[in-house]
Amino acid sequence: MPEILLQAQNLSRHFRLAGPWGRGPVLQAVDGVNFDLPGGETLGLVGESGCGKSTLGRLVLALLTPTRGEVRFLGEDLHRLPKARLKEARKQLQIIFQDPYSSLNPRMTVGQILEEPFIIHGLGTRKDRRDWTAQLLQEVGLSPEQRDRYPHEFSGGQRQRIGIARALALKPRLIVADEPVSALDVSIQAQILNLLAELQGRHGLTYLFISHDLSVISRISTRIAVMYAGRLMELASREIFDTARLHPYTEALLAAVPLPDPDRPFKPPALRGEPPSPLAIPSGCPFHPRCPEAQLPVCREVAPEYRETAPGHWVACHFR
Amino acid sequence: MKRREFWARLRRNRLAMTGLTLVVGLFAVSLLAPWLAPYDPNFIDLKEVLMPPTSQHLLGTDPLGRDVLSRIIYGSAVSLKVGFVAVGLATLIGLIIGAVAGFYGGWVDQVLMRLVDLMLCFPTFFLILAVIALLEPSIWNIMVVIGLTNWMGVARLVRAEFLSLKEREFVVAARALGASDARLMVRHLLPNALAPVMVSATLGVAGAILTESALSFLGLGVQPPTPSWGNILTAGKDNIEIAWWLSFFPGLAILATVMSYNLLGEGIREAIDPRLKE
Numbered sequence: 001m002p003e004i005l006l007q008a009q010n011l012s013r014h015f016r017l018a019g020p021w022g023r024g025p026v027l028q029a030v031d032g033v034n035f036d037l038p039g040g041e042t043l044g045l046v047g048e049s050g051c052g053k054s055t056l057g058r059l060v061l062a063l064l065t066p067t068r069g070e071v072r073f074l075g076e077d078l079h080r081l082p083k084a085r086l087k088e089a090r091k092q093l094q095i096i097f098q099d100p101y102s103s104l105n106p107r108m109t110v111g112q113i114l115e116e117p118f119i120i121h122g123l124g125t126r127k128d129r130r131d132w133t134a135q136l137l138q139e140v141g142l143s144p145e146q147r148d149r150y151p152h153e154f155s156g157g158q159r160q161r162i163g164i165a166r167a168l169a170l171k172p173r174l175i176v177a178d179e180p181v182s183a184l185d186v187s188i189q190a191q192i193l194n195l196l197a198e199l200q201g202r203h204g205l206t207y208l209f210i211s212h213d214l215s216v217i218s219r220i221s222t223r224i225a226v227m228y229a230g231r232l233m234e235l236a237s238r239e240i241f242d243t244a245r246l247h248p249y250t251e252a253l254l255a256a257v258p259l260p261d262p263d264r265p266f267k268p269p270a271l272r273g274e275p276p277s278p279l280a281i282p283s284g285c286p287f288h289p290r291c292p293e294a295q296l297p298v299c300r301e302v303a304p305e306y307r308e309t310a311p312g313h314w315v316a317c318h319f320r
Numbered sequence: 321m322k323r324r325e326f327w328a329r330l331r332r333n334r335l336a337m338t339g340l341t342l343v344v345g346l347f348a349v350s351l352l353a354p355w356l357a358p359y360d361p362n363f364i365d366l367k368e369v370l371m372p373p374t375s376q377h378l379l380g381t382d383p384l385g386r387d388v389l390s391r392i393i394y395g396s397a398v399s400l401k402v403g404f405v406a407v408g409l410a411t412l413i414g415l416i417i418g419a420v421a422g423f424y425g426g427w428v429d430q431v432l433m434r435l436v437d438l439m440l441c442f443p444t445f446f447l448i449l450a451v452i453a454l455l456e457p458s459i460w461n462i463m464v465v466i467g468l469t470n471w472m473g474v475a476r477l478v479r480a481e482f483l484s485l486k487e488r489e490f491v492v493a494a495r496a497l498g499a500s501d502a503r504l505m506v507r508h509l510l511p512n513a514l515a516p517v518m519v520s521a522t523l524g525v526a527g528a529i530l531t532e533s534a535l536s537f538l539g540l541g542v543q544p545p546t547p548s549w550g551n552i553l554t555a556g557k558d559n560i561e562i563a564w565w566l567s568f569f570p571g572l573a574i575l576a577t578v579m580s581y582n583l584l585g586e587g588i589r590e591a592i593d594p595r596l597k598e
Contacts, residue, residue: 061496063492063496086498087498090497090498093496095492095493095496097489097492097493102489102490103489103490103493104490105490105507105508105512106512107511107512116494116499120494120497120498163493166493167493169497170497
């Protein structure tokens with residue numbers, strides 16, 4: 001059993017919005033999320049837009065403070081670490097973003113962008129840092145001669161590689177990839193996914209891979225978590241997910257994946273309606289208004305317990 | 321915004337280039353004043369009092385027989401100094417207050433922005449008048465007071481830029497790398513917020529020059545015998561029926577200078593604005 005790198009326990013983040021007279025309504029972005037992430041694995045986090053995936057990613061990196069619950073990295077509660085220790089821990093925790101256009105500072109050259117992690121942590125001499133940035137560029141398939149160029153001189157795929165190189169600089173153990181290929185062309189998507197897989201093998205990285213695209217998720221993940229309205233609905237290894245998934249929402253998501261097959265008959269979408277607003281999460285099971293299956297009073301009234309039905313397979317549903 | 325593209329777009333704007341040329345010319349004039357001025361600006365010649373423009377005195381003389389051209393040339397240094405020091409001070413204060421308010425948000429932002437509102441309530445010119453009346457009127461006091469009463473616009477600009485920039489992903493990335501607040505502000509936010517500040521500073525120079533001229537005109541600015549465009553005008557006011565040149569030429573100098581800063585500022589604004597891209 002590999003060590004548990006990351007643990008989320010009852011992790012919640014609510015935002016209080018500003019109303020016309022001061023305090024407004026509460027937005028539940030993430031609510032009561034639990035999971036363990038063993039080192040070396042890739043946990044794919046899938047869900048519709050606005051379900052709280054990115055907020056969860058930022059909580060895990062201590063870029064946001066949780067309202068309740070904790071994030072344990074190698075057993076330590078990240079949000080209770082003193083400032084200096086947190087800065088040290090940040091070396092181990094990095095992030096890759098969706099939009100390769102806003103994730104790089106337009107006023108810095110690629111060399112400056114990649115050198116910055118070392119400067120922040122006071123590592124190496126000027127010459128060391130130059131060598132290291134050259135290595136980083138090579139590692140992501142770019143050439144060290146490109147270090148003096150500005151981000152706008154690169155294509156979207158190349159910029160995403162620069163973002164990946166920056167995330168790799170401090171030799172992290174965990175990388176949160178927040179929709180890293182959603183803004184790219186399909187052909188470039190494959191290149192970036194291959195690069196991520198290759199880097200994982202070479203450096204023993206652990207990924208929390210966030211995406212709304214199930215085909216991307218199932219390609220790269222060893223475990224898959226399904227999120228809905230700020231809560232986890234189901235979490236399982238990919239094998240279980242492919243063969244023995246349980247939650248009706250998971251089923252509906254999979255049924256909605258388009259297949260590039262012109263002979264396949266058109267199926268109407270399995271899900272009715274819209275995902276709920278995080279300002280008004282339905283009572284009981286948050287999925288009950290759209291659930292194609294059980295429509296029982298218990299679904300409306302009682303939030304289902306998130307429990308382990310088989311080793312490593314977690315589900316939140318009254319009927320499974 | 322790429323620097324080369326910025327220059328190309330600025331150069332195509334004829335009015336802005338006129339403004340830039342005049343501003344650069346003014347700099348040259350004030351630096352080379354001792355060589356350009358035909359006379360000592362404070363040399364009193366009572367035989368040549370209130371002479372109209374002639375070949376000896378190109379812009380005429382004042383009631384003490386001093387050469388107006390020489391006084392305008394020396395006076396340009398005052399305008400330049402006031403423009404740059406006052407606006408530099410205002411921009412610096414505005415940058416710091418706006419940056420802190422926008423970056424930290426919450427109650428810090430509330431307190432600082434209410435301070436801005438409070439300062440904007442005062443009619444600036446009369447506030448300056450009151451302060452100068454209490455202190456002794458000197459060019460340094462004027463510059464400091466103009467600076468201290470003109471930073472609010474910059475503070476609001478910078479705050480707005482910081483509010484939107486701090487959510488950008490490259491800033492979040494730097495935070496994830498462990499960058500300190502100071503580093504985030506100086507390396508990541510500030511360089512991306514400077515463009516509108518540049519425009520407002522350029523336009524601010526024009527305003528500061530105008531304020532100084534008005535103060536000197538009222539006798540609360542640069543004190544005679546040191547020449548400034550404002551206090552040459554004061555002498556002109558008393559003799560306006562008999563010596564038009566005494567009001568006309570310093571007035572023209574103020575007009576041309578203020579206008580060229582405004583043209584340059586507008587030109588920079590247009591060159592920066594991505595919506596105007598053809």
